Amino acid sequence: MTDHLQPSDGYKTLHVDQDGPVLHARLHAGRSDAVLDVAAIDDLLRLLDSLTERTDVKVLVLSSLADDFCLGADRGEFAAARKADPTGAALRRIVDKGFRLCQALETSDAITIARLHGRVTGAGLALVSYCDLRVGADTSRYRMPEVGLGLPPAWGGATGRLITEVGVSRIRELMLTSREFDAATANRIDLLHATAPEEDLDKVVTAFTRLLGRRSQESMIAAKRMLTGYARADRTADLGLLDSNLLIPHLI
Numbered sequence: 209m210t211d212h213l214q215p216s217d218g219y220k221t222l223h224v225d226q227d228g229p230v231l232h233a234r235l236h237a238g239r240s241d242a243v244l245d246v247a248a249i250d251d252l253l254r255l256l257d258s259l260t261e262r263t264d265v266k267v268l269v270l271s272s273l274a275d276d277f278c279l280g281a282d283r284g285e286f287a288a289a290r291k292a293d294p295t296g297a298a299l300r301r302i303v304d305k306g307f308r309l310c311q312a313l314e315t316s317d318a319i320t321i322a323r324l325h326g327r328v329t330g331a332g333l334a335l336v337s338y339c340d341l342r343v344g345a346d347t348s349r350y351r352m353p354e355v356g357l358g359l360p361p362a363w364g365g366a367t368g369r370l371i372t373e374v375g376v377s378r379i380r381e382l383m384l385t386s387r388e389f390d391a392a393t394a395n396r397i398d399l400l401h402a403t404a405p406e407e408d409l410d411k412v413v414t415a416f417t418r419l420l421g422r423r424s425q426e427s428m429i430a431a432k433r434m435l436t437g438y439a440r441a442d443r444t445a446d447l448g449l450l451d452s453n454l455l456i457p458h459l460i
Contacts, residue, residue, distance in 0.1 A: 213273055214238045215251075222251040223273065229266035229425075230417045231259075231318070234273050242274035244331045245282035249305045256312040266428065267420045268316065269413060270339060271323035278332025280353070281306070281363060303363065306331060310364035313338040314436055317429045319420050323413050324348050325406050334366030337373055340432065342399065343413055345406035348391045350399065356386030372439045374399055 213223040215237040223237035233255055236242055259265055272278060289298040313320055313335070322336035324344040329351045336342055354361040361367055361383050370379045378397045382389060394400040404412045420428065 219251045219254070220247045221245075222248075222255065224255065226265070229264065229421045230269060231265045231267070232269045232271065234271050235278065236272050236274040239274065242272060242276040242279045242326070242332075243282040243285075244278050244280065244306075244335065245285050246302055246305065249309050253305070253309055253312060256309075256316050259316060259318050263425065265318050266423070266425050267321060267417050268318040269321045269323055269417065270336070272325070274326070276326030277322075277324045277328045277348070278335065279327060280330025280332055306334070306364045310335065310338045310366060310369070314369070317425075317432070319428055319432065321413060321416055323409060324400075325409065327351070329353060331363045334364040334370075337366050337369045337399075338364070341401050341416060343402045343404070343409060343416070344391045344394060344400045345409050346391050346403045347406060348394075348403075349388050350390075350394050351386065351388040352383050353386050355384055369439075370399075 213234060215222055216224040219237075221235060221237060221239060223234040225232050233252070235244075235248060259268070285302065286299060289302055290296070292298055319341070320339040322339040322342045324336060324342060325348055326345075327349050328336060328344075330353055333350055333352060352361060354363075367379070367383075374397050391400060391403045395403045402412050402416075
């Protein structure tokens, strides 16, 4: 990755560039950390909102310029919000933003591809579960650490999404044990659609984007909406909206 890139105009953490019908959004531009803080969430929400009126973008590729794709939510930001507002309202607003971001990813008309390397942890894993396609380096590592930290797995409404994408039995094991798992395991349980050596990762992503770039945009939008609708039908008891309410008592 080109880690020297700086945020694009109008963004604090994202470097955005376009190649034909493909838009690349690179997290952690100009930063050395790899957390998903409010600035990053706001940038992604702004980007996804801007796509609602654009017909020139068929595919959105989400990647990171940091050494790891994402190490989860910013726990320091949580602590600061808790100190500033002991009632937990400020914390709730932060976590609620994560839920809105994941919903925006799931319902975006663009086909979303996550390009993953390094560690993908906690909120980072929740975020990419909402992407339509996920491609990971063969050295990438994945973890849902919340239960191991004494927290409920509550960020972005991702529990229901992960169960739909991967299956309740596998997610139960990985969530309760909080153990790290590798790219081969992620591929085997269908969390990843493809893996490759990190130096070849862009080739795999490009193979997807070239195919998708030739498809009818309206046909892809219709297909995505149908798939999302059927997937959501399996989540009729989705409690994702309550994530912030479940998480806050454990943080204050």
